[in-house]
Amino acid sequence: xxxxSTATVSxxxxxxxQLRAGTLARVTAAVQQMGYHPNVAARTLRAGRTMxxxxxxxxIANPFFSDVLxxxxxxxxxxxxxxxxxxxxxxxxxxAQMVDVVRAGQVDGVVLLNGRVPRxxxxxxxxxxxxxxxxxxxxxxxxxxQVEVRNREAAQEAVAHLAALGHRRIAYLGGxxxxxxxxxxxxxxxxxxxxxxxxxxxxxxLRGDFxxxxxxxxxGLLLRMRPRPTxxxxxxxxxxxxxxxxxxxAGLAVPGELSVVGFDGIAFADYVEPTLSTFRQPRRALGxxxxxxxxRAMSGERIEPGAARVRLRAEWLPRDSTGPVPEESIP
Amino acid sequence: xxxxSTATVSxxxxxxxQLRAGTLARVTAAVQQMGYHPNVAARTLRAGRTMxxxxxxxxIANPFFSDVLxxxxxxxxxxxxxxxxxxxxxxxxxxAQMVDVVRAGQVDGVVLLNGRVPRxxxxxxxxxxxxxxxxxxxxxxxxxxQVEVRNREAAQEAVAHLAALGHRRIAYLGGxxxxxxxxxxxxxxxxxxxxxxxxxxxxxxLRGDFxxxxxxxxxGLLLRMRPRPTxxxxxxxxxxxxxxxxxxxAGLAVPGELSVVGFDGIAFADYVEPTLSTFRQPRRALGxxxxxxxxRAMSGERIEPGAARVRLRAEWLPRDSTGPVPEESIP
DNA sequence: CTGAAAGCGCTTACAG
DNA sequence: CTGAAAGCGCTTACAG
Numbered sequence: 001x002x003x004x005s006t007a008t009v010s011x012x013x014x015x016x017x018q019l020r021a022g023t024l025a026r027v028t029a030a031v032q033q034m035g036y037h038p039n040v041a042a043r044t045l046r047a048g049r050t051m052x053x054x055x056x057x058x059x060i061a062n063p064f065f066s067d068v069l070x071x072x073x074x075x076x077x078x079x080x081x082x083x084x085x086x087x088x089x090x091x092x093x094x095x096a097q098m099v100d101v102v103r104a105g106q107v108d109g110v111v112l113l114n115g116r117v118p119r120x121x122x123x124x125x126x127x128x129x130x131x132x133x134x135x136x137x138x139x140x141x142x143x144x145x146q147v148e149v150r151n152r153e154a155a156q157e158a159v160a161h162l163a164a165l166g167h168r169r170i171a172y173l174g175g176x177x178x179x180x181x182x183x184x185x186x187x188x189x190x191x192x193x194x195x196x197x198x199x200x201x202x203x204x205x206l207r208g209d210f211x212x213x214x215x216x217x218x219x220g221l222l223l224r225m226r227p228r229p230t231x232x233x234x235x236x237x238x239x240x241x242x243x244x245x246x247x248x249x250a251g252l253a254v255p256g257e258l259s260v261v262g263f264d265g266i267a268f269a270d271y272v273e274p275t276l277s278t279f280r281q282p283r284r285a286l287g288x289x290x291x292x293x294x295x296r297a298m299s300g301e302r303i304e305p306g307a308a309r310v311r312l313r314a315e316w317l318p319r320d321s322t323g324p325v326p327e328e329s330i331p
Numbered sequence: 332x333x334x335x336s337t338a339t340v341s342x343x344x345x346x347x348x349q350l351r352a353g354t355l356a357r358v359t360a361a362v363q364q365m366g367y368h369p370n371v372a373a374r375t376l377r378a379g380r381t382m383x384x385x386x387x388x389x390x391i392a393n394p395f396f397s398d399v400l401x402x403x404x405x406x407x408x409x410x411x412x413x414x415x416x417x418x419x420x421x422x423x424x425x426x427a428q429m430v431d432v433v434r435a436g437q438v439d440g441v442v443l444l445n446g447r448v449p450r451x452x453x454x455x456x457x458x459x460x461x462x463x464x465x466x467x468x469x470x471x472x473x474x475x476x477q478v479e480v481r482n483r484e485a486a487q488e489a490v491a492h493l494a495a496l497g498h499r500r501i502a503y504l505g506g507x508x509x510x511x512x513x514x515x516x517x518x519x520x521x522x523x524x525x526x527x528x529x530x531x532x533x534x535x536x537l538r539g540d541f542x543x544x545x546x547x548x549x550x551g552l553l554l555r556m557r558p559r560p561t562x563x564x565x566x567x568x569x570x571x572x573x574x575x576x577x578x579x580x581a582g583l584a585v586p587g588e589l590s591v592v593g594f595d596g597i598a599f600a601d602y603v604e605p606t607l608s609t610f611r612q613p614r615r616a617l618g619x620x621x622x623x624x625x626x627r628a629m630s631g632e633r634i635e636p637g638a639a640r641v642r643l644r645a646e647w648l649p650r651d652s653t654g655p656v657p658e659e660s661i662p
Numbered sequence: 663c664t665g666a667a668a669g670c671g672c673t674t675a676c677a678g
Numbered sequence: 679c680t681g682a683a684a685g686c687g688c689t690t691a692c693a694g
Contacts (some may be wrong), residue, residue, distance in 0.1 A: 004683050010673055016684050020679060035454065037434040041375035042671035050372065052415075061401040062614075063394030063598075070392040071420045077425075084383075085416050087404045094408075101413070103368040123366065241602060259654070267394075271572060273604040284392075337667050341689055352663060373687035376670050436671095 002030040019174055026027040042066050053294060054107040056071060058114040064266060064283070065113060068136060071287025079295045081108070088114055094118035102128040109136055109298040111290055112316040115180045117142065131297035135290035136281075137180050145297070145308040147290040150188070151181060152188035154279045154314040158261050159192025161277075161316065162231045166190045166325035167259060171229040173218045173239050179210075185235045202227065204229055208239045213241020222258075223250060230258060230325045237262035237269045237278055244272060244321060255323030265317055275318030282312050333361040344369060351380040384625060385438040387429055389445040391418040394612070396444060396598060399467060401424045402618025403442055410626045412439070419445055427451035432457040440629040442621055443467055446511050448473065462628030466621035467612075468511050476628070476639040478621040482512060483519035485610045485645040486564070489592050490523025492608075492647065493562045497656035498590060502535040504549045504570050510541075516566045516594065535560055539570045546573020553583055553589075561589060562655045566595035568600045568609055575603060575652060586654030596648060605651035615645050 002009070004027060011018050012027035019027070030036070044050045053076055057065050073083050086098045086106055098118040101107060102125055109130050112118075115137030118125045126132060132144040139146065162170050172189050175182035186205075193200050206221055208214030215234065222232060222243070234240035240262030244254055252258050254274055262269055265280025289310050296301055333340070334379055335358060342349050345356035350358070375381045375464070384407055388396050406413050417429045425562050429449040432438060433456050440461050445447075446468030449456045457463060463475040469478065493501050503520050506513035517536075537552055539545025546565065553563060553574070565571035571593030575585055583589050585605055593600055596611025620641050628634055 006672075007674080007682080008680060011680085014673080018679070022679080035434065037431060038438045039434075039671050041381065042374050042686090043673075044673080045370070045376050045688085046371035046673045048686075060404060061397045063397055066392045066397060069416075070418065070420075074420075075417070077418075082437075083418075085400075085404070085414050085630060087401065087408075087414075088400075089405075097408070100368060103366065104371045105368075106371045106413075121395070138581050200360045236459070246600065268599045268602050270577065271599050272602055305535055335690075338665060338667095338690080341663090342664085345689080349663070354663080370687050371669090374689075376672085377689045378686080379670075 001034060001305070002026040007134040009036075010038075034133070049108050049298075050106060051080055052084050052107045052204075053109045053111060053298070054084045054086055054098065054101055054293075055111045056086045056088060056118060058088050059090070060085065064264060067283035068113060068287040071284035072135070072290075072291040073127075073287075074284075075146070075288045075291035075295065081295065088118075099123070099125045099128070099196040102130055110296045111135065111294055112139065115139060131294060132224050133290045133294040133297070135286055136283075138182060141286045144305050145223045145290075145293045145310070147286055147293065147312070149279075149281045149286065149314045150311050151184035151314070152191065154263070154316075155185040155188025156195065157188075157261075157316060158233045158279070159189060159196055159198075161318070162233070162259060162261065162322065163192075163196040163198065165259065165323065166200055166230075168325070169201075169204065169227060169229040171206060171222055171225070171232040172196070173206045173208055173215070173232060173234040173243065175208060175210045175235050175239075177207070182235055187310070189233055208234075209234050210239060211244040212258035215244070216246045219246035219250070220241045223247060223252070228258075231261070231322070232258065233261045233263075235263055235264040237264045237276060240276055240278065240321075241268060241272050244274075244276065248273075254321055257323040257326055259325075261322060263314070269317075269321070272321075277319045277322040278317050279314035280317050281314055285312060332365060333357040338427065340367075341369075352537060369468060378648040379624040380439050380629075381437060382439045383415050384440045384442060384629070385415045385417055385429065385432055386621075387417045387419060387445050388409040389419050390421070391416065395595060396467075398614035399444060399485060399618040402615035403466070403622040404618075404619075405615075406619045406622035406626065411568075412626065412629070414626045419449075425583055426504040430454070430456045431461070433461055440464070440625045442625055443470065444468065461475075462625060464621045464628070466617055467614075471546075472526040476624045476634050476641070478617055478624065478641040478643070480612045480617065480645045481642050482515035482645070483522065483596070485647075486518075486519025487523040487526065487565075488647060489564045489594075489610070490520060490527060490529075491592060492649070493564070493592065493653065494523075494529065495563075496590065496654065499529055499656070500532075500535070500558060500560040500562070501529070502537060502553055502556070502563040504537045504539055504565040504574065506539060506541045506548070506566050506570075508538065513566055521566055531639075535546045539565075539569060539624050541567050543569045544652060546570035546575070550574045550577035550581070554578060554583070559589075561655070563594070564592045564594075566594055568595045568597045568607060571607055571609065572599060572603050573608065575605075579604075585652055588657055590653040590656075592653060594645070596646070601650070608650045608653040610645035611648050612645055618644060621652075 095118040099120045112134045134146040260277035269276040338519040426449040430451045443465045533567040593609035
């Protein structure tokens with residue numbers, strides 16, 4: 001239609017500077033008029049890049065990841081990359097599928113939100129040829145860039161805030177033992193106790209699985225502890241909210257008789273009564289910075305080790321679920 | 332490695348029944364050993380299908396869609412399809428991008444969660460060659476399959492429940508005037524008033540934008556209405572929760588002095604105090620059924636008009652925010 | 663049942 | 679500055 005070869009059309013679309021103005025104009029007009037769009041599969045096959053990144057999500061139904069995804073999507077799409085979502089949903093089969101997607105050359109890079117490298121019998125995702133970035137949950141010992149929050153420091157800070165309010169018997173409600181976040185947050189909690197000169201009483205360490213139900217269950221145990229803790233730090237908001245609602249219903253005043261601190265800063269933490277004191281993870285920024293590193297790596301840039309470990313601050317959000325230790329419990 | 336042609340390898344992978352058992356075994360072994368994976372771009376280019384579906388989401392950070400996405404993902408991945416996420420985020424530019432993705436042959440089908448067909452200057456997404464399905468928000472007058480909840484019937488039911496508790500002054504808090512959900516739910520609300528013999532007093536119709544903040548703002552107006560309504564139906568949970576929290580804080584007893592009903596059944600509706608009576612949308616099922624229709628259409632099946640309009644029931648969840656009309660307000 | 667060969671729609675060295 | 683041509687890695691009618 002423009003009286004030129006396909007090569008010239010291709011150049012008009014990808015490197016307009018190579019063409020004479022008149023030619024470019026004719027091609028552009030024809031492209032516009034006929035609504036021509038280059039076939040992506042052909043371009044991918046020839047160019048050897050898909051302009052797609054895979055994001056591995058542990059559970060797409062978990063609203064925590066919505067904002068992280070948003071940050072990733074923003075950044076990738078700004079650079080012309082699309083987003084392929086891989087939902088793990090706790091399935092081994094899905095994990096293997098992720099590896100296959102990479103091996104089949106379906107993506108140019110991977111963002112891992114699940115804290116581990118997907119495996120399958122014949123090896124793992126890291127042995128593919130594409131760059132990887134971990135976001136939110138770090139992968140211990142991995143050689144690729146990681147973007148997370150200062151979990152350990154924040155957990156230590158939680159103890160300091162509670163201790164400053166006079167609390168000395170502080171319980172801990174954690175996640176599954178092998179989870180990275182659980183490890184970091186529990187370690188930080190113990191740091192905090194030590195820093196404040198408080199003993200680490202193992203009877204006050206409870207284990208959950210990051211769900212609302214785990215918080216409900218932990219509330220039952222906590223109510224029966226003697227002497228009863230005057231504060232509790234939960235390793236995420238959902239458990240904190242489950243616990244808070246259950247102890248309130250049982251007649252315990254929050255924060256009058258028990259202070260509660262969560263972690264993450266999910267939207268609901270501000271809807272409960274009383275509103276939950278917590279640490280806000282900058283979720284969108286986490287996603288964005290992770291995606292930015294991935295874009296650089298996908299463009300062939302080598303990420304220098306110094307830039308490969310981004311650790312953002314979790315912001316302390318003091319709200320209504322924390323208060324001074326009850327009078328009668330002061331020794 | 333197996334001593335066969337590439338054609339035979341291709342057959343081993345896509346139609347194993349065509350091969351002699353011995354050949355198949357040799358090929359399979361070689362494939363396994365060398366970790367061979369067919370290049371997706373080449374397959375796509377040759378086969379003319381991408382095995383990918385595009386999901387257009389109005390706002391990926393809105394947790395409402397998480398579960399819907401989960402249902403879509405489940406169903407698509409069961410049939411070997413991947414999921415390309417397109418986040419609109421209220422941007423015109425993004426809408427045009429969606430059209431381009433389809434025109435460039437990047438996907439075999441589209442799920443629309445945003446209640447309208449993405450457009451760009453040179454036409455719209457529906458004029459592409461791929462099948463479309465709308466989920467959650469119907470597209471008025473569209474010729475493709477749609478899966479939604481019985482919004483109008485549920486809203487009518489809300490009025491019936493409130494009227495049965497003795498309420499006669501019921502306010503309505505809606506969304507943006509042109510939104511499909513708003514139209515259906517307001518129409519249902521009016522149906523309900525009529526069915527219960529209650530007048531539709533226009534002063535009791537408030538407008539919001541489906542956000543928590545809109546609920547907060549509406550609470551202020553509601554508190555100043557004379558005579559004050561004894562119940563309010565909000566067109567979604569977030570507005571209902573914003574309103575509920577604000578009137579409670581202002582000293583109004585819920586449900587003692589005001590009953591509140593929401594819509595959607597988001598997780599937080601069960602965390603607020605008092606817990607919110609609402610209608611639960613079967614979000615995962617909506618996603619799943621929409622995806623199932625799309626899979627059929629992508630396989631070339633014609634969806635008969637009868638199956639093209641799926642309308643699921645929204646389940647009434649009576650909780651603690653609704654109660655009998657206050658004594659003194661009975662005429 | 664298997665192989666040789668064409669061709670999907672691009673991009674990009676290589677010429678001119 | 680532009681065109682002719684090769685080739686990306688598959689799949690699939692067409693032979694045999």
